[in-house]
Amino acid sequence: MSGANDGDGVDTFDGNAAWPVTLEGVTETVVTTLGPNGRWNAAALGLFAEPAEQGQGTTKTNDAETRTSARTWGNTRTRRNFHRRGSGYVQFTRNPVDFVDAALSIYELEEPVLESADAWVRVSVERIDSGSENGTRWEDWQLRPLESAVETETVPTINRGFGAIVEATVAASRLEVDGYDEPVLRDRLEYYASVVDRAGSDREQEALSRVREHSEW
Amino acid sequence: MSGANDGDGVDTFDGNAAWPVTLEGVTETVVTTLGPNGRWNAAALGLFAEPAEQGQGTTKTNDAETRTSARTWGNTRTRRNFHRRGSGYVQFTRNPVDFVDAALSIYELEEPVLESADAWVRVSVERIDSGSENGTRWEDWQLRPLESAVETETVPTINRGFGAIVEATVAASRLEVDGYDEPVLRDRLEYYASVVDRAGSDREQEALSRVREHSEW
Numbered sequence: 251m252s253g254a255n256d257g258d259g260v261d262t263f264d265g266n267a268a269w270p271v272t273l274e275g276v277t278e279t280v281v282t283t284l285g286p287n288g289r290w291n292a293a294a295l296g297l298f299a300e301p302a303e304q305g306q307g308t309t310k311t312n313d314a315e316t317r318t319s320a321r322t323w324g325n326t327r328t329r330r331n332f333h334r335r336g337s338g339y340v341q342f343t344r345n346p347v348d349f350v351d352a353a354l355s356i357y358e359l360e361e362p363v364l365e366s367a368d369a370w371v372r373v374s375v376e377r378i379d380s381g382s383e384n385g386t387r388w389e390d391w392q393l394r395p396l397e398s399a400v401e402t403e404t405v406p407t408i409n410r411g412f413g414a415i416v417e418a419t420v421a422a423s424r425l426e427v428d429g430y431d432e433p434v435l436r437d438r439l440e441y442y443a444s445v446v447d448r449a450g451s452d453r454e455q456e457a458l459s460r461v462r463e464h465s466e467w
Numbered sequence: 468m469s470g471a472n473d474g475d476g477v478d479t480f481d482g483n484a485a486w487p488v489t490l491e492g493v494t495e496t497v498v499t500t501l502g503p504n505g506r507w508n509a510a511a512l513g514l515f516a517e518p519a520e521q522g523q524g525t526t527k528t529n530d531a532e533t534r535t536s537a538r539t540w541g542n543t544r545t546r547r548n549f550h551r552r553g554s555g556y557v558q559f560t561r562n563p564v565d566f567v568d569a570a571l572s573i574y575e576l577e578e579p580v581l582e583s584a585d586a587w588v589r590v591s592v593e594r595i596d597s598g599s600e601n602g603t604r605w606e607d608w609q610l611r612p613l614e615s616a617v618e619t620e621t622v623p624t625i626n627r628g629f630g631a632i633v634e635a636t637v638a639a640s641r642l643e644v645d646g647y648d649e650p651v652l653r654d655r656l657e658y659y660a661s662v663v664d665r666a667g668s669d670r671e672q673e674a675l676s677r678v679r680e681h682s683e684w
Contacts, residue, residue, distance in 0.1 A: 271622045274668030278625040296666075344623050369622040403620035405488045405586040406561050408495040410637070413630030420627070438658075449513075451491030 267395040270369040271342060273299040273318060278416060280352040281320075282362045283331030283338040290362045291327040294353035294419070295320050295340065297393065318393045319378065324386050327356075332375045332391060340393065341367040346415040346457035353419045354464035371398040384429040411450025414442040415457045422465035439467055484612040487586040488559060490516040490535060495633060497569040498537075499579045500548030500555040507579045508544040511570035511636070512537050512557065514610065535610045536595065541603050544573075549592045549608060557610065558584040563632040563674035570636045571681035588615040601646040628667025631659040632674045639682035656684055 271277070281295040298319045322329040332338065343349060345366035351357040363370045372395070379390035421438045424430040439461075446458045461467065488494070498512040515536045539546040549555065560566060562583035568574040580587045589612070596607035638655045641647040656678075663675045678684060 271624050273624075275626055275628050275671065276666035278627060299668075342622050342624055344625070349625075400622055403622055405559050405617055405620055406623040407488050407490075407559055408561070408566075408633060409492055410495060410630075410633060411492050413627075413633060416625060416627060416630060441655075449493035451516075454492065 267398045270398045270400045280341045281338045283328050284335050289358040292352040292357040293328045320391050322389050337374050339370050339372050341370045343367050346454050350419055350457045350460040368402045369400045372396045411446045411454040414445035415454050418442040418461050422461050422467050425466045484615045487615045487617045497558045498555045500545050501552050506575040509569040509574040510545045537608050539606050554591050556587050556589050558587045560584050563671050567636055567674045567677040585619045586617045589613045628663045628671040631662035632671050635659040635678050639678050639684050642683045
């Protein structure tokens with residue numbers, strides 16, 4: 251990882267790197283941010299591809315007309331590290347265990363990039379908006395790529411078990427949040443577990459165990 | 468597509484091609500089969516990676532120890548064309564509109580390979596089992612790769628809207644099948660539609676319209 255910032259300073263927009271993937275709609279990623287303990291905190295982050303200027307079109311892709319943003323909810327490590335450092339590493343992984351650990355637990359690393367990352371992007375982040383919903387403060391951040399690398403390219407495949415892990419992670423993270431109907435969430439979790447049983451591989455089974463371990467499910 | 472069978476004969480196992488992807492658990496694909504009208508019928512097909520010999524291990528991947536099978540439900544075009552031709556083209560696509568059209572409608576092509584296929588595999592198929600469930604006859608087929616090609620490799624990304632399209636397709640296909648609880652299916656469909664609205668791109672929005680168009684939803 252030559253050229254990666256080792257965390258001694260606040261990153262500024264010093265490059266003009268490109269996103270290594272096409273971003274459309276909301277893309278679920280893992281972001282690592284450097285904490286005050288010198289370790290990299292991994293968390294889930296949804297990237298929004300939006301038209302940069304209102305009225306410039308409706309196609310939500312990361313071309314020149316779009317900007318990429320993400321929302322942090324509450325006073326998370328990601329939010330605090332974004333404020334402190336102004337940067338992070340966005341990563342694209344298809345490893346369901348890493349995804350669940352990042353989304354639902356305190357998951358810290360010595361290095362900023364996950365072993366399982368197919369690609370990563372060092373980004374600068376700038377807060378562009380904030381507000382609150384159902385008593386939770388949120389902040390919106392614009393992300394600009396500073397440096398990126400593709401580690402592995404593959405033929406993407408569809409596994410319903412993998413999708414069920416992503417959905418189970420979302421549902422489990424809402425179990426303790428006001429404003430969601432808990433019995434509905436639990437029904438969904440049972441259904442996702444049945445999909446993992448039928449269609450998942452050993453990796454998805456392991457990820458499902460982690461969802462149960464890390465949540466009130 | 469040099470070397471592809473043009474459909475004048477029944478395919479036999481004449482090669483020793485490899486699967487161009489790692490198959491684990493159940494992988495959702497589109498299969499095209501040559502019909503008596505000379506056109507290629509596209510349909511959804513789930514590939515099961517199973518240990519070839521019972522007790523040889525629990526890891527479900529397509530290494531030497533595994534076999535790949537798929538189940539057809541009812542008297543579909545795919546089932547009939549499998550019997551007639553003994554072959555088909557398995558395709559890996561991430562285009563949600565193609566996936567929905569193949570799964571829920573009569574979708575016929577002049578050529579066997581979809582424009583959107585990231586990879587394809589010509590397979591021979593052999594019936595290995597049959598039975599019935601809730602009054603529907605099923606047949607299990609073993610698939611062996613004869614020839615394959617990778618068209619595009621990318622960094623896979625996670626979009627919940629895409630996953631919701633796959634799940635909506637499954638739910639919509641069950642609306643008219645005995646043994647499923649229709650109100651439960653309709654609740655799921657409404658939820659998947661909300662996920663597509665929030666996280667999908669224009670392609671997923673189009674695919675959602677197709678689900679509504681092709682089903683009793």
